Amino acid sequence: xxxxxxxxxDDQATELPERxxxxxxxxxxxxxxxxxxxxxxxxxxxxxxxxxxEDLLDKEQLLVVERDLRYVQDRIAKAxxxxxxxxxxxxxDFGAIVDTIDENDTKHHFQIVGExxxxxxxxxxxxxxxxxxxxxxxxxxxxxxxxxxxxxxxxEVSAINYPNE
Numbered sequence: 001x002x003x004x005x006x007x008x009x010d011d012q013a014t015e016l017p018e019r020x021x022x023x024x025x026x027x028x029x030x031x032x033x034x035x036x037x038x039x040x041x042x043x044x045x046x047x048x049x050x051x052x053x054e055d056l057l058d059k060e061q062l063l064v065v066e067r068d069l070r071y072v073q074d075r076i077a078k079a080x081x082x083x084x085x086x087x088x089x090x091x092x093d094f095g096a097i098v099d100t101i102d103e104n105d106t107k108h109h110f111q112i113v114g115e116x117x118x119x120x121x122x123x124x125x126x127x128x129x130x131x132x133x134x135x136x137x138x139x140x141x142x143x144x145x146x147x148x149x150x151x152x153x154x155x156e157v158s159a160i161n162y163p164n165e
Contacts, residue, residue, distance in 0.1 A: 019071040026078040032117035043069040099159035
């Protein structure tokens with residue numbers, strides 16, 4: 001008999017691959033850890049709501065929520081909270097709020113944060129991004145080269161601050 005006519009087991013249909021974890025240490029700002037814990041609480045609430053309904057149609061959604069919950073819990077377990085008060089005040093490092101001016105006189109303002117907290121549209125840049133790595137250890141007045149796929153861009157660091165957390 002051809003395999004085309006044999007029903008797959010339900011176990012194979014309900015398995016989801018785990019979300020991949022980053023190979024880098026999970027460095028987080030204090031706010032980043034708060035956000036991860038909020039995400040965990042939201043996923044726990046979703047799981048509770050789905051299991052309370054006992055709706056067979058929500059079985060796939062439950063698997064997604066459980067997988068995402070495992071991912072977030074692992075990120076929390078591996079979190080290394082960086083003490084921003086201990087960061088160097090005169091150079092760019094994790095948690096820094098940086099102002100730059102590029103070679104076109106365009107000003108940029110962003111904070112270097114953990115991977116889970118990164119949101120470029122809000123000025124939150126991952127510490128392992130090429131942009132953040134280009135600025136690592138730079139001081140006010142330094143010019144660095146940001147190597148981008150569309151071409152290199154010179155950035156001058158105009159200000160470095162750290163949040164008061």
